[in-house]
Amino acid sequence: MSEYVIETQGLTKYFGKTCVVSELNLKVPKGSIFGFLGRNGAGKSTTIRMLLGLVEPSRGSAQVLGKDCWNLSPDDRARIGYLPEGHHVYGWMTIEECGKFQAAFYKHWNASIFEAVLSHFRLDRKGRAGNLSRGQRAGLCLALVLAPEPELLILDDPALGLDPVARRSLIQSMLYVTRTTDRTILFSSHLLSDVERVADEIAVLDLGTLRASCKLETFRQHVRQFVIRHDGNEPPLPDLPGLLQTFRTDTETSLTFANIGPAEIQRIQVLTGNRIEEVPLSLEDAFVTYVGERGAKSFFTKDLEDVK
Numbered sequence: 001m002s003e004y005v006i007e008t009q010g011l012t013k014y015f016g017k018t019c020v021v022s023e024l025n026l027k028v029p030k031g032s033i034f035g036f037l038g039r040n041g042a043g044k045s046t047t048i049r050m051l052l053g054l055v056e057p058s059r060g061s062a063q064v065l066g067k068d069c070w071n072l073s074p075d076d077r078a079r080i081g082y083l084p085e086g087h088h089v090y091g092w093m094t095i096e097e098c099g100k101f102q103a104a105f106y107k108h109w110n111a112s113i114f115e116a117v118l119s120h121f122r123l124d125r126k127g128r129a130g131n132l133s134r135g136q137r138a139g140l141c142l143a144l145v146l147a148p149e150p151e152l153l154i155l156d157d158p159a160l161g162l163d164p165v166a167r168r169s170l171i172q173s174m175l176y177v178t179r180t181t182d183r184t185i186l187f188s189s190h191l192l193s194d195v196e197r198v199a200d201e202i203a204v205l206d207l208g209t210l211r212a213s214c215k216l217e218t219f220r221q222h223v224r225q226f227v228i229r230h231d232g233n234e235p236p237l238p239d240l241p242g243l244l245q246t247f248r249t250d251t252e253t254s255l256t257f258a259n260i261g262p263a264e265i266q267r268i269q270v271l272t273g274n275r276i277e278e279v280p281l282s283l284e285d286a287f288v289t290y291v292g293e294r295g296a297k298s299f300f301t302k303d304l305e306d307v308k
Protein backbone atom coordinates (compact mmCIF):
# COMPACT_ATOMS: atom_id res chain seq x y z
CA MET A 1 0.00 0.00 0.00
CA SER A 2 1.08 3.58 -0.62
CA GLU A 3 2.51 5.70 2.19
CA TYR A 4 -0.84 7.54 2.21
CA VAL A 5 -3.97 5.99 3.69
CA ILE A 6 -6.18 8.63 2.11
CA GLU A 7 -5.59 10.25 -1.27
CA THR A 8 -8.00 12.41 -3.20
CA GLN A 9 -7.73 13.78 -6.72
CA GLY A 10 -9.86 16.78 -7.65
CA LEU A 11 -12.58 15.62 -5.23
CA THR A 12 -15.60 17.88 -5.75
CA LYS A 13 -19.15 17.97 -4.41
CA TYR A 14 -22.10 20.05 -5.53
CA PHE A 15 -25.38 20.16 -3.68
CA GLY A 16 -27.67 21.47 -6.39
CA LYS A 17 -25.77 24.35 -7.99
CA THR A 18 -23.68 25.03 -4.88
CA CYS A 19 -20.14 23.73 -4.83
CA VAL A 20 -19.33 22.79 -1.21
CA VAL A 21 -16.06 20.90 -1.85
CA SER A 22 -13.90 22.04 -4.74
CA GLU A 23 -11.05 20.16 -6.45
CA LEU A 24 -9.67 18.70 -3.24
CA ASN A 25 -6.23 17.09 -3.49
CA LEU A 26 -5.54 15.63 -0.07
CA LYS A 27 -2.90 13.18 1.13
CA VAL A 28 -3.06 11.70 4.59
CA PRO A 29 0.19 9.91 5.55
CA LYS A 30 0.00 6.49 7.14
CA GLY A 31 0.56 6.62 10.91
CA SER A 32 -0.26 10.32 11.22
CA ILE A 33 -2.75 12.18 13.37
CA PHE A 34 -4.27 14.47 10.80
CA GLY A 35 -6.30 17.51 11.89
CA PHE A 36 -8.94 18.56 9.38
CA LEU A 37 -9.68 22.24 10.01
CA GLY A 38 -12.10 24.77 8.63
CA ARG A 39 -14.79 27.21 9.67
CA ASN A 40 -18.44 26.13 10.01
CA GLY A 41 -19.72 25.02 6.64
CA ALA A 42 -16.24 24.73 5.11
CA GLY A 43 -17.04 21.24 3.79
CA LYS A 44 -15.26 18.96 6.30
CA SER A 45 -18.17 16.61 7.04
CA THR A 46 -19.10 16.42 3.37
CA THR A 47 -15.51 15.46 2.52
CA ILE A 48 -15.50 12.86 5.29
CA ARG A 49 -18.78 11.40 4.03
CA MET A 50 -17.37 11.17 0.52
CA LEU A 51 -14.26 9.39 1.84
CA LEU A 52 -16.52 6.83 3.52
CA GLY A 53 -18.67 6.28 0.43
CA LEU A 54 -21.73 7.82 2.11
CA VAL A 55 -22.01 10.76 -0.29
CA GLU A 56 -21.22 10.40 -3.99
CA PRO A 57 -18.63 12.83 -5.34
CA SER A 58 -19.80 15.04 -8.20
CA ARG A 59 -16.33 14.88 -9.72
CA GLY A 60 -12.86 13.58 -8.89
CA SER A 61 -11.86 10.47 -6.98
CA ALA A 62 -10.57 9.29 -3.62
CA GLN A 63 -8.81 6.20 -2.34
CA VAL A 64 -9.07 5.09 1.27
CA LEU A 65 -6.68 2.32 2.39
CA GLY A 66 -5.84 1.96 -1.31
CA LYS A 67 -9.48 1.32 -2.31
CA ASP A 68 -11.82 3.52 -4.29
CA CYS A 69 -14.03 5.26 -1.70
CA TRP A 70 -17.20 4.71 -3.68
CA ASN A 71 -16.62 0.93 -3.87
CA LEU A 72 -15.54 0.00 -0.35
CA SER A 73 -16.35 -3.64 0.47
CA PRO A 74 -17.62 -4.69 3.94
CA ASP A 75 -14.09 -5.98 4.68
CA ASP A 76 -12.61 -2.59 3.74
CA ARG A 77 -15.17 -0.85 5.96
CA ALA A 78 -14.26 -3.08 8.89
CA ARG A 79 -10.75 -1.57 8.70
CA ILE A 80 -12.15 1.95 9.14
CA GLY A 81 -13.62 3.35 12.36
CA TYR A 82 -15.99 6.28 11.90
CA LEU A 83 -17.27 8.53 14.65
CA PRO A 84 -19.91 10.79 13.08
CA GLU A 85 -20.97 14.18 14.37
CA GLY A 86 -23.77 14.03 16.92
CA HIS A 87 -22.79 10.76 18.65
CA HIS A 88 -25.96 8.76 18.14
CA VAL A 89 -26.59 5.74 20.36
CA TYR A 90 -29.42 3.24 20.85
CA GLY A 91 -30.93 4.88 23.91
CA TRP A 92 -32.84 1.83 25.17
CA MET A 93 -29.66 -0.31 25.49
CA THR A 94 -27.40 -0.34 28.51
CA ILE A 95 -23.79 0.63 27.87
CA GLU A 96 -22.79 -3.00 28.25
CA GLU A 97 -25.41 -4.04 25.68
CA CYS A 98 -24.19 -1.35 23.26
CA GLY A 99 -20.73 -2.96 23.47
CA LYS A 100 -22.04 -6.50 22.90
CA PHE A 101 -24.24 -5.36 20.02
CA GLN A 102 -21.39 -3.52 18.28
CA ALA A 103 -18.86 -6.31 18.89
CA ALA A 104 -21.08 -8.73 16.93
CA PHE A 105 -20.35 -6.76 13.73
CA TYR A 106 -16.57 -7.17 13.99
CA LYS A 107 -14.16 -10.11 13.61
CA HIS A 108 -11.83 -8.38 16.01
CA TRP A 109 -12.96 -6.65 19.22
CA ASN A 110 -10.57 -5.56 21.94
CA ALA A 111 -12.73 -5.66 25.09
CA SER A 112 -9.98 -4.18 27.24
CA ILE A 113 -9.85 -1.03 25.04
CA PHE A 114 -13.65 -0.76 25.30
CA GLU A 115 -13.42 -1.06 29.10
CA ALA A 116 -10.50 1.36 29.38
CA VAL A 117 -12.31 4.12 27.48
CA LEU A 118 -15.49 3.58 29.53
CA SER A 119 -13.39 3.91 32.69
CA HIS A 120 -11.74 7.07 31.39
CA PHE A 121 -15.19 8.59 30.97
CA ARG A 122 -16.43 7.06 34.26
CA LEU A 123 -19.38 5.34 32.60
CA ASP A 124 -21.53 2.89 34.51
CA ARG A 125 -21.86 -0.29 32.38
CA LYS A 126 -25.43 -0.89 33.65
CA GLY A 127 -26.62 2.64 32.83
CA ARG A 128 -28.92 3.29 29.87
CA ALA A 129 -27.26 4.93 26.88
CA GLY A 130 -30.32 7.17 26.49
CA ASN A 131 -29.70 8.72 29.92
CA LEU A 132 -26.11 9.78 29.17
CA SER A 133 -25.11 13.41 28.93
CA ARG A 134 -23.76 14.66 25.57
CA GLY A 135 -20.15 14.27 26.68
CA GLN A 136 -20.74 10.83 28.18
CA ARG A 137 -22.41 9.75 24.94
CA ALA A 138 -19.32 10.91 23.07
CA GLY A 139 -17.22 8.73 25.42
CA LEU A 140 -19.39 5.69 24.74
CA CYS A 141 -19.21 6.27 20.98
CA LEU A 142 -15.45 6.62 21.20
CA ALA A 143 -15.19 3.32 23.10
CA LEU A 144 -17.35 1.65 20.44
CA VAL A 145 -15.25 2.98 17.58
CA LEU A 146 -11.85 2.23 19.18
CA ALA A 147 -12.54 -1.33 20.35
CA PRO A 148 -12.35 -2.96 16.89
CA GLU A 149 -8.85 -1.38 16.57
CA PRO A 150 -9.40 -0.03 13.06
CA GLU A 151 -6.39 0.82 10.90
CA LEU A 152 -7.94 4.16 10.04
CA LEU A 153 -10.03 6.23 12.42
CA ILE A 154 -12.13 9.07 11.07
CA LEU A 155 -13.55 11.26 13.82
CA ASP A 156 -15.91 14.08 12.86
CA ASP A 157 -15.69 16.75 15.55
CA PRO A 158 -15.16 14.19 18.35
CA ALA A 159 -14.56 16.81 21.05
CA LEU A 160 -17.89 18.59 20.55
CA GLY A 161 -19.60 18.86 23.94
CA LEU A 162 -16.76 17.35 25.96
CA ASP A 163 -15.52 18.98 29.16
CA PRO A 164 -11.77 19.73 29.40
CA VAL A 165 -11.03 16.54 31.34
CA ALA A 166 -12.94 14.37 28.87
CA ARG A 167 -11.18 16.16 26.00
CA ARG A 168 -7.86 15.25 27.56
CA SER A 169 -9.04 11.61 27.74
CA LEU A 170 -9.93 11.82 24.08
CA ILE A 171 -6.48 13.14 23.22
CA GLN A 172 -4.81 10.44 25.31
CA SER A 173 -6.88 7.79 23.55
CA MET A 174 -5.88 9.21 20.16
CA LEU A 175 -2.20 9.25 21.08
CA TYR A 176 -2.44 5.75 22.54
CA VAL A 177 -4.02 4.39 19.37
CA THR A 178 -1.36 5.78 17.04
CA ARG A 179 1.63 5.36 19.34
CA THR A 180 1.19 1.66 19.95
CA THR A 181 0.40 0.70 16.36
CA ASP A 182 0.79 1.90 12.82
CA ARG A 183 -2.64 3.46 12.80
CA THR A 184 -3.89 6.70 11.30
CA ILE A 185 -6.44 9.19 12.63
CA LEU A 186 -8.14 11.89 10.63
CA PHE A 187 -10.23 14.17 12.81
CA SER A 188 -12.05 17.44 12.35
CA SER A 189 -12.17 19.93 15.18
CA HIS A 190 -12.74 23.56 16.03
CA LEU A 191 -10.76 23.21 19.27
CA LEU A 192 -7.39 24.26 17.99
CA SER A 193 -5.61 23.99 21.32
CA ASP A 194 -6.48 20.27 21.19
CA VAL A 195 -5.36 20.01 17.58
CA GLU A 196 -2.10 21.66 18.56
CA ARG A 197 -1.52 19.04 21.25
CA VAL A 198 -2.12 16.01 19.15
CA ALA A 199 -1.91 16.55 15.37
CA ASP A 200 1.23 16.16 13.34
CA GLU A 201 -0.34 17.15 10.01
CA ILE A 202 -3.19 19.54 9.26
CA ALA A 203 -5.32 20.53 6.31
CA VAL A 204 -7.22 23.81 6.21
CA LEU A 205 -10.41 23.88 4.18
CA ASP A 206 -11.98 27.25 3.48
CA LEU A 207 -15.30 27.54 1.62
CA GLY A 208 -14.70 24.09 0.15
CA THR A 209 -11.17 24.86 -1.08
CA LEU A 210 -7.97 23.47 0.37
CA ARG A 211 -5.89 26.42 1.60
CA ALA A 212 -3.10 24.48 3.27
CA SER A 213 -2.05 20.88 3.78
CA CYS A 214 1.19 20.43 5.61
CA LYS A 215 2.86 19.50 8.87
CA LEU A 216 1.48 21.44 11.84
CA GLU A 217 4.92 22.94 12.41
CA THR A 218 5.18 24.07 8.79
CA PHE A 219 1.89 25.92 9.11
CA ARG A 220 3.01 27.66 12.26
CA GLN A 221 6.35 28.58 10.73
CA HIS A 222 4.61 30.13 7.74
CA VAL A 223 2.09 32.28 9.59
CA ARG A 224 4.01 34.80 11.68
CA GLN A 225 3.21 37.92 13.65
CA PHE A 226 5.40 40.93 14.29
CA VAL A 227 4.82 43.93 16.54
CA ILE A 228 6.27 47.35 15.83
CA ARG A 229 6.41 49.67 18.84
CA HIS A 230 6.20 53.40 18.18
CA ASP A 231 5.55 56.64 20.01
CA GLY A 232 2.28 57.44 18.31
CA ASN A 233 3.92 58.29 14.99
CA GLU A 234 3.31 55.15 13.07
CA PRO A 235 6.19 54.28 10.71
CA PRO A 236 5.29 54.32 7.02
CA LEU A 237 4.79 50.77 5.76
CA PRO A 238 4.71 49.97 2.07
CA ASP A 239 2.45 47.31 0.62
CA LEU A 240 4.02 44.17 2.02
CA PRO A 241 3.66 40.81 0.26
CA GLY A 242 1.84 38.16 2.27
CA LEU A 243 0.33 40.59 4.76
CA LEU A 244 -2.81 38.94 6.21
CA GLN A 245 -3.76 41.35 8.98
CA THR A 246 -2.82 44.69 10.48
CA PHE A 247 -3.90 45.76 13.95
CA ARG A 248 -3.06 49.18 15.34
CA THR A 249 -3.12 50.78 18.76
CA ASP A 250 -1.69 54.19 19.74
CA THR A 251 1.74 52.71 20.43
CA GLU A 252 1.86 49.43 18.52
CA THR A 253 1.21 48.08 15.07
CA SER A 254 0.91 44.36 14.75
CA LEU A 255 1.34 42.67 11.38
CA THR A 256 0.56 39.05 10.55
CA PHE A 257 2.03 37.49 7.44
CA ALA A 258 1.89 34.24 5.54
CA ASN A 259 5.20 33.18 4.04
CA ILE A 260 7.24 36.23 4.87
CA GLY A 261 10.88 35.86 3.84
CA PRO A 262 14.06 37.15 5.54
CA ALA A 263 14.42 39.92 2.93
CA GLU A 264 10.98 41.36 3.78
CA ILE A 265 11.69 41.15 7.53
CA GLN A 266 14.93 43.04 7.00
CA ARG A 267 13.10 45.66 4.96
CA ILE A 268 10.61 46.28 7.79
CA GLN A 269 13.48 46.38 10.28
CA VAL A 270 15.14 49.14 8.26
CA LEU A 271 11.87 51.07 7.83
CA THR A 272 11.04 50.90 11.53
CA GLY A 273 14.50 51.45 12.94
CA ASN A 274 14.60 47.94 14.39
CA ARG A 275 11.59 48.44 16.63
CA ILE A 276 10.08 45.22 15.41
CA GLU A 277 9.65 42.09 17.47
CA GLU A 278 8.21 38.71 16.55
CA VAL A 279 5.46 37.38 18.83
CA PRO A 280 4.67 33.66 18.90
CA LEU A 281 1.25 32.73 17.56
CA SER A 282 -0.90 29.89 18.84
CA LEU A 283 -2.38 27.62 16.18
CA GLU A 284 -5.75 29.24 16.89
CA ASP A 285 -4.40 32.76 16.26
CA ALA A 286 -2.61 31.60 13.11
CA PHE A 287 -5.72 29.82 11.84
CA VAL A 288 -8.09 32.72 12.59
CA THR A 289 -5.86 35.14 10.72
CA TYR A 290 -5.30 32.73 7.87
CA VAL A 291 -8.98 32.06 7.15
CA GLY A 292 -10.10 35.49 8.35
CA GLU A 293 -11.86 38.19 6.44
CA ARG A 294 -9.01 39.43 4.26
CA GLY A 295 -9.84 38.95 0.63
CA ALA A 296 -6.67 37.94 -1.23
CA LYS A 297 -7.51 34.25 -1.22
CA SER A 298 -5.62 33.33 -4.39
CA PHE A 299 -2.45 34.20 -2.53
CA PHE A 300 -3.03 31.43 0.03
CA THR A 301 -3.64 28.74 -2.52
CA LYS A 302 -0.52 29.63 -4.42
CA ASP A 303 1.78 29.72 -1.42
CA LEU A 304 0.66 27.22 1.17
CA GLU A 305 -1.32 24.51 -0.55
CA ASP A 306 0.46 21.19 -0.55
CA VAL A 307 3.48 22.47 1.33
CA LYS A 308 5.32 19.32 2.45
Ligand SMILES: Nc1ncnc2c1ncn2[C@@H]1O[C@H](COP(=O)(O)OP(=O)(O)OP(=O)(O)O)[C@@H](O)[C@H]1O
Pocket residue numbers: 015020038039040041042043044045046047
Ligand atom coordinates in the same frame (compact mmCIF):
# COMPACT_ATOMS: atom_id res chain seq x y z
N1 LIG B 1 -27.25 17.16 2.13
C1 LIG B 1 -26.99 18.45 1.91
N2 LIG B 1 -27.74 19.17 1.05
C2 LIG B 1 -27.47 20.46 0.79
N3 LIG B 1 -26.45 21.14 1.36
C3 LIG B 1 -25.68 20.49 2.23
C4 LIG B 1 -25.90 19.11 2.55
N4 LIG B 1 -24.94 18.71 3.45
C5 LIG B 1 -24.18 19.80 3.67
N5 LIG B 1 -24.61 20.85 2.94
C6 LIG B 1 -23.99 22.19 2.89
O1 LIG B 1 -22.62 22.01 2.56
C7 LIG B 1 -21.81 22.98 3.23
C8 LIG B 1 -20.69 22.24 3.95
O2 LIG B 1 -21.27 21.51 5.03
P1 LIG B 1 -20.38 20.56 5.96
O3 LIG B 1 -21.32 19.92 6.93
O4 LIG B 1 -19.58 19.68 5.09
O5 LIG B 1 -19.44 21.63 6.67
P2 LIG B 1 -18.46 21.43 7.92
O6 LIG B 1 -17.13 22.00 7.52
O7 LIG B 1 -18.48 20.03 8.39
O8 LIG B 1 -19.16 22.41 8.97
P3 LIG B 1 -19.22 22.36 10.60
O9 LIG B 1 -17.85 22.68 11.09
O10 LIG B 1 -20.19 23.46 10.91
O11 LIG B 1 -19.70 21.00 11.00
C9 LIG B 1 -22.73 23.76 4.14
O12 LIG B 1 -23.04 24.99 3.50
C10 LIG B 1 -23.97 22.90 4.24
O13 LIG B 1 -25.12 23.67 4.42
